[in-house]
Amino acid sequence: MQYNKSLDRLLQIMEALRAQCPWDQKQTIESLRPLTIEETYELCDAIIKKDWNGLKEELGDVLLHLVFYAKIASEQNQFNFNDVIEAVCNKLVYRHPHIYSNVKVSNEQEVKENWEKLKQKERKKSVLSGVPEALPALIKALRIQDKSKQVGFEWDTTAQVQAKVMEELAELNEAMEENNQDHIEEEFGDVLFSLVNYARFIGISPESALAKTNLKFLNRFQLMEQLIETDAKDIGEMNLEEMDLYWEQAKIKLKNK
Numbered sequence: 001m002q003y004n005k006s007l008d009r010l011l012q013i014m015e016a017l018r019a020q021c022p023w024d025q026k027q028t029i030e031s032l033r034p035l036t037i038e039e040t041y042e043l044c045d046a047i048i049k050k051d052w053n054g055l056k057e058e059l060g061d062v063l064l065h066l067v068f069y070a071k072i073a074s075e076q077n078q079f080n081f082n083d084v085i086e087a088v089c090n091k092l093v094y095r096h097p098h099i100y101s102n103v104k105v106s107n108e109q110e111v112k113e114n115w116e117k118l119k120q121k122e123r124k125k126s127v128l129s130g131v132p133e134a135l136p137a138l139i140k141a142l143r144i145q146d147k148s149k150q151v152g153f154e155w156d157t158t159a160q161v162q163a164k165v166m167e168e169l170a171e172l173n174e175a176m177e178e179n180n181q182d183h184i185e186e187e188f189g190d191v192l193f194s195l196v197n198y199a200r201f202i203g204i205s206p207e208s209a210l211a212k213t214n215l216k217f218l219n220r221f222q223l224m225e226q227l228i229e230t231d232a233k234d235i236g237e238m239n240l241e242e243m244d245l246y247w248e249q250a251k252i253k254l255k256n257k
Contacts, residue, residue, distance in 0.1 A: 011081060014067050018075075029072055036065045048211045094118065113150050127151050139207050141196040161194070161201045168194045223250040 017024040039061045046054035070081035095118050097103035098111065105111050127150070131143045148154070155161050172187040199206040224246045228235050235243065 010063070010067055014064075014071050018071055024068075027068065027072070029069055032065060032068060032072075036062075039065060044211070048208065048215065112146075117150075136207075138192075138196065138210065141193050142200060142206060145197050145200055155197075155201070158198075158201045161198045165191070165194045165198050220247065220250045220254060223253060 019025075039058065043055070043058035043062055045051075046058045066084070067081055070079065070084050074080040093100045095114075096111075097114065097118075098105040103114065105114065127147055128144055131140060131147060135143065155164070168187065168191045172184070172191050175183040175187040178184075196206045199209065224243065225235060227246045227249055228238070228243075
């Protein structure tokens, strides 16, 4: 099968849908926004699961949304899909002077630092102004830390970050003793922020790590439920100690898969 016309075909389908389908005609950039967020999370799920077929499908769904937004924008005489492509091409060329100009870099960190300097030059605002307000808190913390790092606002060693985590945990414990809920929440937030920083220092994506742990817990808990049901027991009538025995069984079974 020839794919060189695939993008043109998608754009033509969008034209037809917008002209003939009642649902597609009704959509606005505001109505599409929550659907786009949902599609993005489905894409992230496929990535976490390493589901390549799912990844292909979800990438198509996200691409459809990009085409849809551009179509609506063209109807408003704002821009079209080709303008979107041209803009990102120009941005990539401009922000990669080590490829398209005579700037020299020796590693990934220098590439990121140059990228942030160029973005700062474009905006002439805060280093952190490029962090989207609507990002989930965990990802937002990572982006804040990563951007502040580019201008040198950063710990020197992992040991310093570890110490900061322990310091924040101690402050949380103090807040717990005070029994002040607002202070507890504040200090708990500080602990999470410091853990995100720790993850970044040791080369781990906190979002991916937590997503994998969520999936691991989900699989183990559901297997535990199956084991309990096989033994003709009711999980609602069991205490924690009884459930923990089945939890350990599920843990062993999943490890041996």
